[in-house]
Amino acid sequence: NAGVTQTPKFRVLKTGQSMTLLCAQDMNHEYMYWYRQDPGMGLRLIHYSVGEGTTAKGEVPDGYNVSRLKKQNFLLGLESAAPSQTSVYFCASSYQRGLAGYNEQFFGPGTRLTVL
Amino acid sequence: GNSVTQMEGPVTLSEEAFLTINCTYTATGYPSLFWYVQYPGEGLQLLLKATKADDKGSNKGFEATYRKETTSFHLEKGSVQVSDSAVYFCALDTGTASKLTFGTGTRLQVTL
Numbered sequence: 544n545a546g547v548t549q550t551p552k553f554r555v556l557k558t559g560q561s562m563t564l565l566c567a568q569d570m571n572h573e574y575m576y577w578y579r580q581d582p583g584m585g586l587r588l589i590h591y592s593v594g595e596g597t598t599a600k601g602e603v604p605d606g607y608n609v610s611r612l613k614k615q616n617f618l619l620g621l622e623s624a625a626p627s628q629t630s631v632y633f634c635a636s637s638y639q640r641g642l643a644g645y646n647e648q649f650f651g652p653g654t655r656l657t658v659l
Numbered sequence: 660g661n662s663v664t665q666m667e668g669p670v671t672l673s674e675e676a677f678l679t680i681n682c683t684y685t686a687t688g689y690p691s692l693f694w695y696v697q698y699p700g701e702g703l704q705l706l707l708k709a710t711k712a713d714d715k716g717s718n719k720g721f722e723a724t725y726r727k728e729t730t731s732f733h734l735e736k737g738s739v740q741v742s743d744s745a746v747y748f749c750a751l752d753t754g755t756a757s758k759l760t761f762g763t764g765t766r767l768q769v770t771l
Binding site: 547574576583584585586587588591593601633635637639645646647648649650651652653 | 663691693700701702703704705708710748752757758759761762763764
């Protein structure tokens with residue numbers, strides 16, 4: 544049981560290049576999330592998904608696109624990278640809210656992206 | 660809107676010292692509250708939680724009590740260890756689309 548995995552772990556891009564970050568979970572979770580972590584700003588939600596085939600915007604969605612074609616995968620795309628997108632990106636997943644009444648999110652190890 | 664405010668870090672303590680990391684929140688309704696911990700080079704993991712007022716969450720010697728009257732959820736530990744060195748995030752879940760709102764994080768450094 545690998546939990547939440549992210550690919551790649553590190554990446555350096557030049558301004559204007561594109562790339563896709565892959566998140567995979569093997570816990571059969573309904574919900575998946577993409578965050579970015581910047582110094583002094585905590586984690587900010589980029590996009591999220593409440594089920595296969597659905598996506599929604601979070602707090603800072605501009606410059607990013609996402610897709611959830613399979614329940615276990617959540618892809619984050621940068622079409623034209625900018626230096627402001629230099630950050631550490633975390634994927635998370637969780638069960639649909641149920642009897643527990645709360646939402647524990649399980650996080651991947653992160654992807655460190657540098658845009659030059 | 661919802662927000663979480665944490666004390667600024669870094670916090671530097673000697674081993675076996677008492678730890679308090681303050682967290683206050685603003686939210687509508689009755690949020691669930693969490694503390695997540697991030698060890699160096701890793702993702703976040705849930706440390707403890709409280710889902711209603713006056714609940715006390717506890718794990719690995721850490722505790723936090725959900726205080727609705729003061730909108731606070733301060734993290735405490737009676738005797739910290741070097742292995743507790745990490746970044747601690749306070750977070751709330753108001754139940755809206757299961758999204759979490761995080762504080763900015765507080766770095767804890769414990770020295771021998």
